[in-house]
Structures are given as structure tokens and as C-alpha cells.
Amino acid sequence: MTHRIDRRDLLALLGAAGTATWLGAGRALAAETPITVGILYSGSKQDYGYNQSHANAAAALRKLPGVKVIEEERVPETIAAQRSMEGMINQDGAKLIIATSFGYFDPHVLKIAAKYPDVTFAHCGGIWKPGMPENVGTFYGYIFSAQYLSGILAGHMSKSKKLGVVAAKPTPNLIRSINAFALAARSVDPGITVQVIFTGEWTNPVREAESATSLIDQGADVIACHVDSPKVVVETAEKRGVMSCGYHSSQAELAPKGYLTGAEWNWVVPYTDFLDRTRARQPLEHYLRGGLAADFVKTGPIGAVVTPAARAALEQTRAKLISGETVIFSGPLKDNKGNVVIPAGTVHKENDRALDPINYLVDGVTGQA
Amino acid sequence: MTSVDTLGWLALPLALLGGVIRTATPFIFVSLGECITERSGRINLGLEGNLVLGAMCAYAASYLFGSPWIGVLAAGLVGLLFSALHGVICSVRRVNDTAAGISLLILGTGLAFFAGKPFIEPQAPQLPNIPLGSWSTLPQVRAALDVNPLFFLGIAAAFALHVFFKRTGLGLMVRTVGDTEDGARALGFPVIPTRILATMAGGFMAGIGGSFLSLSYPGSWSEGLSSGQGIMAVALVIFARWSPLRALGASILFGAAGAIGPALQGIGVTGYYYLFNAAPYLLTLVVLIVSSSPTRPSADVPGELKLNR
Numbered sequence: 001m002t003h004r005i006d007r008r009d010l011l012a013l014l015g016a017a018g019t020a021t022w023l024g025a026g027r028a029l030a031a032e033t034p035i036t037v038g039i040l041y042s043g044s045k046q047d048y049g050y051n052q053s054h055a056n057a058a059a060a061l062r063k064l065p066g067v068k069v070i071e072e073e074r075v076p077e078t079i080a081a082q083r084s085m086e087g088m089i090n091q092d093g094a095k096l097i098i099a100t101s102f103g104y105f106d107p108h109v110l111k112i113a114a115k116y117p118d119v120t121f122a123h124c125g126g127i128w129k130p131g132m133p134e135n136v137g138t139f140y141g142y143i144f145s146a147q148y149l150s151g152i153l154a155g156h157m158s159k160s161k162k163l164g165v166v167a168a169k170p171t172p173n174l175i176r177s178i179n180a181f182a183l184a185a186r187s188v189d190p191g192i193t194v195q196v197i198f199t200g201e202w203t204n205p206v207r208e209a210e211s212a213t214s215l216i217d218q219g220a221d222v223i224a225c226h227v228d229s230p231k232v233v234v235e236t237a238e239k240r241g242v243m244s245c246g247y248h249s250s251q252a253e254l255a256p257k258g259y260l261t262g263a264e265w266n267w268v269v270p271y272t273d274f275l276d277r278t279r280a281r282q283p284l285e286h287y288l289r290g291g292l293a294a295d296f297v298k299t300g301p302i303g304a305v306v307t308p309a310a311r312a313a314l315e316q317t318r319a320k321l322i323s324g325e326t327v328i329f330s331g332p333l334k335d336n337k338g339n340v341v342i343p344a345g346t347v348h349k350e351n352d353r354a355l356d357p358i359n360y361l362v363d364g365v366t367g368q369a
Numbered sequence: 370m371t372s373v374d375t376l377g378w379l380a381l382p383l384a385l386l387g388g389v390i391r392t393a394t395p396f397i398f399v400s401l402g403e404c405i406t407e408r409s410g411r412i413n414l415g416l417e418g419n420l421v422l423g424a425m426c427a428y429a430a431s432y433l434f435g436s437p438w439i440g441v442l443a444a445g446l447v448g449l450l451f452s453a454l455h456g457v458i459c460s461v462r463r464v465n466d467t468a469a470g471i472s473l474l475i476l477g478t479g480l481a482f483f484a485g486k487p488f489i490e491p492q493a494p495q496l497p498n499i500p501l502g503s504w505s506t507l508p509q510v511r512a513a514l515d516v517n518p519l520f521f522l523g524i525a526a527a528f529a530l531h532v533f534f535k536r537t538g539l540g541l542m543v544r545t546v547g548d549t550e551d552g553a554r555a556l557g558f559p560v561i562p563t564r565i566l567a568t569m570a571g572g573f574m575a576g577i578g579g580s581f582l583s584l585s586y587p588g589s590w591s592e593g594l595s596s597g598q599g600i601m602a603v604a605l606v607i608f609a610r611w612s613p614l615r616a617l618g619a620s621i622l623f624g625a626a627g628a629i630g631p632a633l634q635g636i637g638v639t640g641y642y643y644l645f646n647a648a649p650y651l652l653t654l655v656v657l658i659v660s661s662s663p664t665r666p667s668a669d670v671p672g673e674l675k676l677n678r
Contacts, residue, residue: 043592043593044482044489044591044592044593046486046489046490046591047489047591047592047593048489048591074482074592195635195637196634196639197631197634197635197642198634198642199630199631199646200630200642200643200646201596203593203596204596205582205587205591205593205594205596206392206582206586206587206596206598206627207596207627207630207631207646208587209391209586209587209588210388210391210392210627210628210630210631210632211631211634211635213384213387213391213512213631214380214384214628214631214632214634214635215635216512217380217383217384217387217509217512217513217635218380218635218636228593229591229593231589231591232587232588232589232591235587235588235589236587236588239588240512254492366637366639367634367639368639368640368642
């Protein structure tokens with residue numbers, strides 16, 4: 001019964017393991033290596049929004065064999081983030097740190113990464129540049145592709161031909177999403193207009209509710225949202241009997257009557273990429289990005305109110321986006337002040353870095369970036 | 370949603386009115402509560418904690434017992450107990466009420482986040498609104514005049530408190546305790562118990578203010594629910610010079626000003642939204658300056674308030 005592993009057996013095992021790695025079976029073995037992953041959120045994991053989208057991926061990681069996930073919520077984007085990361089590394093032995101909030105990147109992740117070179121750091125939204133620590137990777141998704149699909153549904157379902165958008169701040173990511181949403185809806189019916197209200201804050205439930213109310217009062221019958229926690233906007237739309245499009249994670253259960261669909265993140269794909277590379281001790285991807293085709297972003301559950309025709313249009317558009325037949329930002333394209341921003345014949349594909357500094361709202365959108 | 374067109378610029382006054390009805394209630398309750406506490410000579414800066422704790426407890430109780438009104442009551446009671454802590458702690462000699470308030474603010478929100486985790490996802494019954502706009506065919510008007518009973522209760526409470534302070538013996542006792550401790554002792558008033566009870570009453574009101582956030586507008590419990598209404602309401606009391614009626618007015622003004630930003634963007638005034646969103650704070654500054662008097666400084670300030678010493 002007591003078969004102890006003596007030193008000789010151990011050496012043999014290690015040797016075998018080493019050989020196996022050399023033989024290329026390393027990936028399979030490495031995939032079983034126990035690893036601790038530390039994840040930091042800036043808000044609550046259950047926000048029906050951005051943080052929850054990450055928490056969903058964390059829950060998926062936890063189910064993988066040999067993976068231990070430790071999480072910390074409400075970590076401020078201050079030196080507290082550094083303390084939290086160091087705690088995960090020193091006390092829990094984390095070998096992969098996933099920092100989910102934009103403000104963690106510079107200087108907090110960069111500083112701690114330089115201090116712990118054998119730990120992998122994956123940051124959501126940051127942009128890695130040469131000269132930054134080699135053990136830092138960044139990832140993000142082309143969410144505007146999923147927003148485009150929401151726009152297709154909104155365009156088909158709207159009766160008043162007025163769509164409303166409650167947005168936090170005019171950052172390039174939000175502007176790309178608003179534009180994609182508007183372009184899609186107007187591809188269905190060019191008579192559709194989109195009205196944007198910026199709340200000026202990532203989270204402010206009362207102002208978000210007021211903004212949704214104001215848009216509905218102006219006749220919008222579909223409300224989309226680009227805030228950290230879309231719960232309030234979706235619920236307000238439901239209470240007023242209009243349709244809504246979600247963001248980040250699924251809000252379908254909050255609005256059983258009016259929910260069309262949502263643009264959702266599928267973070268488990270980049271998470272797994274970093275996890276596998278860390279375990280296999282392979283070099284990281286420093287700038288990991290993906291859209292619909294790479295499954296980084298997806299369309300959430302489709303609401304019961306959506307007609308079969310609209311649903312078919314969505315599937316068709318999805319296929320065209322994935323195949324590259326449809327390119328969202330393609331010329332000729334005018335902004336809402338009448339300037340041509342993309343000349344005829346120019347196309348900016350999903351991963352085109354020319355879209356990074358976008359600062360205009362497209363024709364048909366009322367609002368000011 | 371038939372052929373109703375947009376209201377255009379008419380939407381602005383309607384939005385302001387609706388904004389007051391929808392968003393002023395938490396300000397009304399918290400500022401009235403703080404009025405009671407400060408009139409007794411203590412500042413409780415922890416009412417934001419009561420507000421968040423009240424919002425969480427109201428939602429939890431409404432979910433567990435199936436009745437939003439039980440939720441409102443639970444929020445009030447929890448607020449009352451939580452403020453009793455402030456009342457008792459500050460009764461110990463040389464305890465600073467400002468510092469105690471700040472620590473209770475942090476404790477209250479922390480407790481609410483901790484205990485509120487299981488209640489973020491379930492859907493609790495919401496308070497029913499009174500459809501005062503049912504006469505109108507315009508959905509905008511009907512929506513704006515969908516009034517929560519707590520709004521009317523808040524207005525009634527302001528008038529009741531006004532009468533309480535001006536016309537009743539108990540009100541006089543609270544004011545005396547707040548104005549001069551020595552005088553109150555000479556008259557045989559129980560200073561410490563009065564202050565503890567006044568703080569508890571303030572906590573009760575603030576808890577109910579919180580229940581409005583989770584059970585009416587914006588509705589549902591989440592950790593980001595309050596955007597500092599509890600802190601602003603405490604400031605409104607100074608702004609209102611410790612008068613319940615003026616506190617009511619200040620809360621209404623604040624509710625209206627908060628609606629300006631979204632309403633203007635809704636109409637199509639798309640620029641300067643950061644400025645418009647700051648309207649309530651700008652307004653506060655302007656009214657503070659206009660209402661200040663160099664000749665009659667702080668005549669309304671309760672004499673025992675620390676900020677006056």
C-alpha cells in the first residue's frame with residue numbers, strides 16, 4: 001500500500017517529464033500544471049455589466065482542471081491595485097494576473113510586472129508598447145461588431161424610427177460602438193435617426209435613468225446603452241414599455257418584454273490564451289485583439305419580441321461580417337456635421353488601427369462627441 | 370405610442386417637473402432627517418451610509434416578504450438603529466461627531482455591500498406609483514406625472530417638521546438642546562437623550578430616502594445605486610439654513626437641476642453636457658452666495674453645532 005516515491009523515482013519522473021516536453025507533448029502536460037490566476041475588478045462582480053462579463057469568464061476558468069482562481073472586487077485604480085496584485089502573487093502564488101480595468105495599466109501593472117518577471121500580467125484595454133515589461137500582455141475585443149448586430153435588430157424592430165443611446169463618456173471605444181449601431185440601423189432604413197445622451201460618468205444610475213426617460217419622451221422606441229452597468233437603462237426602458245439593447249453581459253432577464261439583444265464580451269477566449277501560454281511557458285501575445293470571428297465578442301440572447309425576419313437579418317449580417325463581405329467602417333462615410341470622414345473606396349476593417357483615434361459621430365446621429 | 374410626436378422645447382419644463390418628481394425624494398428625506406439631527410446640535414455625516422443601507426434593506430425586505438411597504442419600514446428601522454450608534458458614540462465625552470459620522474458612512478456602505486450581495490440578482494416588488502397623469506393623452510406627460518407616494522409623504526413630512534419645530538413643546542426642546550446646552554440643562558431638558566433620539570429620527574428618515582432609490586427610481590439594488598445623494602443632502606441642510614421647508618425647496622431645486630443635463634441632450638442641445646450635468650452644484654454655489662448675509666451671519670445656525678464653534 002505504501003509505495004513512496006523515493007528520490008530515484010522522482011528523478012526518473014522529472015526526466016520523463018522533461019523528455020515529454022522536448023517531444024512536444026509539453027502542451028498537454030502543461031495544461032494540467034496547477035496554476036493560480038488572480039483577477040482584479042474595479043467594481044462589483046454582479047453589476048449586470050462590464051465586471052460581470054469578466055466574472056463570467058473567471059467562472060469558466062475555474063472549471064478547468066488544475067486552475068485556481070482568486071478574485072478581488074472593487075479594487076480602486078490607485079496604489080491599492082499594486083498592493084492587491086502583490087498580495088495575490090506573494091500570498092496566493094498567482095502566476096497569472098488579469099487586471100480588468102483600464103486604469104490599472106499605467107503605472108500599476110507595468111510597475112508590478114517589472115518587479116515580478118516570472119509572473120504573467122494580462123491587462124484588458126491597455127496598449128503594450130516596446131520597452132514595456134515582456135511579461136505584460138494586453139487584450140481587448142472589437143465590441144462594435146457586436147453593436148452593429150444590435151443595430152440591425154433595432155433598425156428592424158423600431159416603429160418610431162428613432163433610436164436612443166445612453167452613453168457614459170465619448171471615448172473612442174464608445175464612439176466606434178455608437179457609430180456601428182447607427183450605421184447598422186440606417187442600413188436597414190436610412191430614415192432612422194439615433195439620439196445620444198452622454199451622462200459624463202461610467203456609473204450614475206439616477207442620471208442614466210433620467211437620460212433613458214428623456215430619450216423615450218423624445219419618441220425613441222429602442223434604447224441602447226454604453227455604460228458600465230446597463231441594468232438601470234434596460235429596466236427603465238422596460239418600465240416605459242419600449243425596447244432595449246444591452247451591453248457587456250446579458251440583461252435579458254431584466255427585460256423579458258422589450259429586450260432585443262446585447263453586445264457581449266466573451267473574455268474566456270483571451271483569458272484561455274494567456275492561461276495556456278503561461279502554463280506552457282510560451283511567449284505572450286502583447287497585443288491580443290479579436291472580434292466576432294475570433295469569438296472575443298458575441299451577440300447575447302435574442303429577445304422574444306424579435307421577429308423572425310429581424311432574426312434572419314441578424315444571422316445574415318453576422319455571416320457577412322465574419323466573412324469580411326461587410327466592413328462596418330467603409331467609405332464614403334460622413335460625420336454628423338457633413339464632413340467626409342472616410343472617402344469612397346477606403347475601408348477600415350475591424351482591426352484597422354486607423355479607427356483607434358476616432359472622434360466623430362456618423363451622419364444620422366444626434367449628439368456631440 | 371401612436372402618432373405622438375416629440376414635444377420639442379416643451380419637453381424641457383416637463384423634464385424638469387418629472388425630474389423633481391423622480392429624483393428629489395431621496396434628497397427630501399435625507400435633508401429633513403439631517404435637519405432634525407442638526408437642530409439638536411449634532412452633525413451626522415453618516416447619512417449616506419444610512420441611505421445605502423436603507424436601499425439595500427428595503428430591497429431585501431421587499432423581496433423576502435413580497436411587500437414593498439414592509440421594505441420601506443425595514444429601511445427606516447435599520448436607519449434608525451444605525452444612527453443610534455452615532456447617537457450613542459457621540460454621547461461619550463470628547464467624541465467628535467464629524468469623524469464618527471464619516472466612519473459610519475464608510476461602515477454603512479460597506480455593510481450594505483456585504484449583506485446585499487445575494488439581493489443584486491433577484492427582482493423585488495417595487496412601490497406602486499400614483500398615475501396622476503392619466504387625464505393626458507401624451508405618454509410623456511403620463512410618465513412624468515406617475516408619482517410615488519413617498520414624494521408626497523416627504524412633502525408632508527417637511528410641513529409637519531416645520532410645525533413641530535415652531536409650535537410644539539418637544540420641538541422647542543430639540544431646538545433649545547441644539548442652541549444652548551447650558552440653557553437646556555438649566556430648563557431641565559434631557560440633553561443627551563434628546564440628541565440621541567434626534568439622531569435616530571434623522572437616521573429613520575435617511576433610511577426611507579434610501580428605500581426610494583431601490584424600490585422606485587431608479588429602482589433595484591446594486592452597489593453603484595447611490596451617486597452621493599446622502600452627502601449632497603447633508604450639504605443641502607446648511608444651504609437651507611436648518612429650516613425643513615427650505616430643505617424641501619432646496620431638494621426640489623436640486624432634483625430639477627439634475628434633470629437639466631439629460632433633458633437638454635434629449636432635445637438636441639448636444640454640447641456642454643459636462644457643464645449642464647454640473648448644474649446642481651453650480652446652482653448650490655450661486656444660491657449660497659446670494660443667500661449669505663454679511664450683517665446677519667449664521668443667525669439660524671444651531672448654537673451647539675460644531676461647525677459654528
